[in-house]
Amino acid sequence: MLLSIVAPCYNEEDVLERFHAEVQKVAEELLPLGHDVEFVYVDDGSRDRTLAVLERLAGQDPRVRYVSFSRNFGKEAALLAGLRHASGDSVVVMDADLQHPPELIKRMVDLRAQGYDQVIARRTRTGDRMTRTLTARLYYRLVNRLVDVELVDGVGDFRLLSRRVVDAVLNLTESNRFSKGLFAWVGFPGTTFEYTNALRAHGRSSWSMRGLLNYGLDGLLSFNNRPLRAALYLGMGLLAIAGLYTAWIMGAALINGVQTPGYVTIITAVTGVAGVQMIMLGVIGEYTGRIYYEVKGRPHFLVKATNTEPAKDLVP
Structure with a gap:
């Protein structure tokens, strides 16, 4: 069984090697259990040396596959590119800033073995500011009264997807993508477990208040009229x-x-x-x-450099 770990990256040169070392440890633990691992990194038009780090990692580890965009197209485009280039029987989607603990991948694989097509990590809001917690709860309560799918507070992109879920998501060709909603829309049996969100290993989040507001509006408008x-x-x-x-x-x-x-x-x-x-x-x-x-009908992204080809070229 091949497991693909997909990690979008944006200005992550300071933490990328540490992240790769952590997921390598997980890969070594999974090898005796019959799981090979590949690493799919997507450089979302970083302004630092993220691409240079990826090229160095690919030279050191033949399991590393990378795609670098011509400019910053956004996280949704990076997720799409990662899923297109992932060839595994299962795919884990996670951030490269170590806020998604790599040690949870093994737990996801164990739950996948029980027959779940989606294994979803839901973070607790321990340590969050009270205002942010209340705002998030109000947002999800409002959105779930309006949208056609259920969006769960604390559930993000950190999850394991079976191959049929990945193929289903790739067959959705819409330009205005909201992955959290798409994952919920395709359905298939899934399970959720909670974890405590870790601090960023370096730097600050690139999400501004305006970006979060726009992301919230995308979630509100993408799945209902x-x-x-x-x-x-x-x-x-x-x-x-x-x-x-x-x-x-x-x-x-x-x-x-x-x-x-x-x-x-x-x-x-x-x-x-x-x-x-x-x-x-x-x-x-x-x-x-x-x-x-x-x-x-424009493409979701343009590739500047890569060492791989799409596993499934389902959409233009």
Whole structure:
């Protein structure tokens, strides 16, 4: 049985060799159990010497396969490239910054042997700031009321996938990819276990608050059209309110005579409705923009350097 370890990398030159040493130890432990291991690294257009480190690792270890992008295309593109180039019977997806403990791979392999197609590591929020924990919980509670798949708080990309799950994900050719949702959408039997997230071995996370917000919006919009339905319901509600308000004004005029409505009420109504219209226009624009990118059919990434070929060239 061949196990592929897929690790996207972005500016990880300071930790990459240490990470590879750790996963090599895991590979040595799995060898007596009948598992060969290959390492698939994807350099997502790093600005440091990440590619040079990967080339050196490939020269030292023939099991190392790497792909380097022409620029930074984002983690979703890097995950897709890693899955395309992984030829294993099972694939482990993890970060290269050592926040995903490599020693958990053996536990994943043991659970895979029990017949699970997805073995998912769910991190606890031990040590997180209270504000971040509360924000995440509120986000997942909101999203799971709207999207067509279940997204679990603490579940990320760190997981083991069987070959049929990998093939199913690769056959989804959409441009606007949200892997966490795609993994949930394809289904197949899975299990989850918890672990405590480790600190980054070096540097700081490249995720900014704006990036996290955009990622959250991707999750909200990628698997449902309910915001558009909400716009319809909201419009109908505002129309009903306007009708009731008109009836009230007419009734008051018939009973008390014609009076000039309050200036504050009119301004509040106009500005409030205008704000709602702009929000709904933005929602429609988001969906239209996604259609625009899908129709263009551009590749998800461009490769600058590699020492391997795709295991399965299922999509352009």
